[in-house]
Amino acid sequence: MVLLVYFLIRSTAWSSVGGEGGNGTITVLVNNEEETSGSFEFIGIEANDASSTKTVTNGSFRVKY
Secondary structure (H helix, E strand, O other), X not given: OOOOEEEOOOOOXXXXXXXXXXXXXXXXXXXXXXXXXXXXXEEEEEOOEEEEEEEEEEEEEEEEO
């Protein structure tokens, strides 16, 4: 399981794990000895209000070793 989370500074967080509807996708584009990189998107649900959702699209990550 991978947890994707969207935070607002000093505010609420929406996560891809929770009540109903939280889900997401991670796509790894490069994975070698030098780096791992790719993209992600998810629908996050607020922990204290399941009716509050955020959709995150076009996310990216790059980890260099």
